[in-house]
Each structure stands twice: as C-alpha cells, then as structure tokens.
Amino acid sequence: MPQCIAVLSGGLDSMLAIRIMQEQGVEVDALNFKTIFECCQDRAGQAARGLGVRLTVVSQEDDYLEIIKNPRFGYGKGANPCTDCRIYMFQRAKRFMEQSGADFIVSGEVAGQRPMSQKRWQLDTISYHSDLEDLLLRPLSAKLLRPTKPEREGWVDREKLHGFSGRSRKGLIQLGKDLGLPYIPDPSTGCALTEIQFGRNVHDLLQLEPEATRWDFEILTIGRHFRFDNETKVIVGRNEAENDQLEYMHKLPDASSSAMLDGHNYIGALALIVGPPSGDVLRFAGGLMHRYGKAKTVEAPQIEVIQRDRTWIMPIEATEEAQRATTLASS
Ligand code: SF4
Helix, strand or coil: CCEEEEECCCCHHHHHHHHHHHHCCCEEEEEEEECCCCCCHHHHHHHHHHHCCEEEEEECCCHHHHHHHCCCCCCCCCCCCHHHHHHHHHHHHHHHHHHHCCCEEECCCCECCCCCCCCHHHHHHHHHHCCCHHHEECCCCHHHCCCCHHHHCCCCCHHHCCCCECCCCHHHHHHHHHCCCCCCCCCCCCCHHHCHHHHHHHHHHHHHCCCCCHHHHHHHHCCEEEEEECCEEEEECCCHHHHHHHHHHHHCCCCCEEEEEEECCCCCCCEEEECCCCHHHHHHHHHHHHHHCCHHHCCCCEEEEECCCCEEEEECCCCHHHHHCCCHHHC
16 A cells, blocks of 8 residues: 655645645655744644544754745745745655655645745746655646656556645635545644744844844744844743743743833833843843733832842833834834
C-alpha cells in the first residue's frame, strides 16, 4: 500500500486532502507545524483524531526567523513570507517523509486560493525549491497541474482527483459533505503575520533590531508595543493573562527585556522594557502604566522596577507623552 505524509493545518483543505487519499487506499500520516505566529495545533489534533490518522507535530526552528528577516520571495500584505514559509515547511516534510519511508507528500493547497503562495507559478516554485518536485501532490487542484509521480506511477488515480481553483469554499464544503468528513471546520483566524497591524510590529523589529532573537519575535504576540526610541520599546499587558505571560517571558534566560515594571501599591497592567532602562524610559513606561492600569485609582501610585540584579520602588504619574503615545500596531 502506498504511504504519504499529509501536511495538516486542521483546516478544511488539508482535511479533504487526507480524506481523498484515504478514499484511494493510501496510508496517511499527518504532519503539523507548530509556528510562532499561528496556533492550529488544537485544530490539527482534532482533525487527525476525526480522520483517524497519526499526527506528528514539529516546531519551527530558529532558522525560520531568517526567512522572516529576509524572504527570498518577499512579503504579503503583512509580514507574511508565505512562499518561503511553505518551502521551509515542505523541506522539513520531505525530511520526515524520508525518515518514515513514505512515498510522497500531500497538501491541501488550492491553486489561486491565496495570493501569496498558491498562484500556479508559486505552487511550482514551492515544489521546486523544497526539492520535492513531483513528489508533492495537491489532490484538490491536481487536474489543473502537471501529473506528479504518484499519479504517473498509479499510486493514486488522477481521474479521482479534483480541479478546484480560486477562493470560494462552496465546492470544498460540498466535497467535505460528500466524503463524509467528521465535521466542516470554520475558516481559520490564520497566521498573525498576514495581519497588516501585526505586520507593523514585525517590520519595526526587523528594521530597528536586525539581530532580533526568537524571544523578540515571540513577545510580539503579547501586549501593546510602544516604541520609545530606536533602541527601546515598552510592552504593556492588556489583561491578567498577558501580564502573566510578560512576567514569564521576562524570567526566561534569553529574555531581551531589561526591566519588568509592576504595580506596588495597586494592581494593574504590567510592563516590560526592552532596551536600556534610562530615567526617561522609566518615566514614559510609568506614564503608560498610569494610562492603562489602575494606578489612577490610588492617590500616589508606585511601581516596582525589577531588574536582573536589583528591585526598587518608584512613583509614577500621568504624562502627556504616554497619553499621546500610539502602539506600533496602530501607528
Ligand atoms: S500564512 Fe503564515 S504560516 Fe501560512 S504560509 Fe503564510 S507565513 Fe506561513
């Protein structure tokens, strides 16, 4: 029995790709990528369980950050390097295929569905640069594409594959029902890199901190980000969960934050400073904490400034600069 590795996000397209292979008697193992900017592992787990396939989850390594910093095929409307990202994923999928002795790779890509990675030429580019060439089968659009090795060798029947193109989900949903998918998933909220506002945070980091580490990218998903100057940023938690996350991030050994600021005589927003914590920065950050936290509910609000080697207390007050400041995402 032929075996394939299916790249599974947990969305409708990748579920369909798997079910089409199962219908043709191909043994399927699923592979999901745990990304920094997208969270579909739960969706992928649920989908794998529903389809009755084994699921392996792999994390993006630090070399993925190089793709975000310098994508060969450029960005989409946000900071999404989709073509390079797909190539990266399929290169790893190829490695996994070789290790597991599978015969080919299957993906739920649909020609023309996404402007940054699924135009016809981009699908060819992805197949070529991932070194998969004709071992990468897209069952949903296969009839619009050149026959791949699994089709030529008769491992799968090309006649039973499909010729979907474009962005409409209607035909795909109907196919899901026809094939008896366990459920039809809602469209994913997707990858934060595609969002224009989040993309601003990423481009700000790339421009001003070219040596940015994984920590610097991961923290982009937490809190409000305010740039003080080219070297310094202040990040303010928006709720209790984000305050906890900021505290956790600050304690990591590779943290780029130089100070954590927490309410001393009140409970409220927590802030991190990334860059030198000069007096002016502390005043600015204190002003932001006053603006967003419950500091205004006490008469003389104070914060704790927690650095690696010392902790001290300082008063904060509302400042015009902090009042006027806009987040990177909204600037
Ligand atoms: S949307 Fe995000 S995860 Fe998906 S291909 Fe583009 S950059 Fe990669």
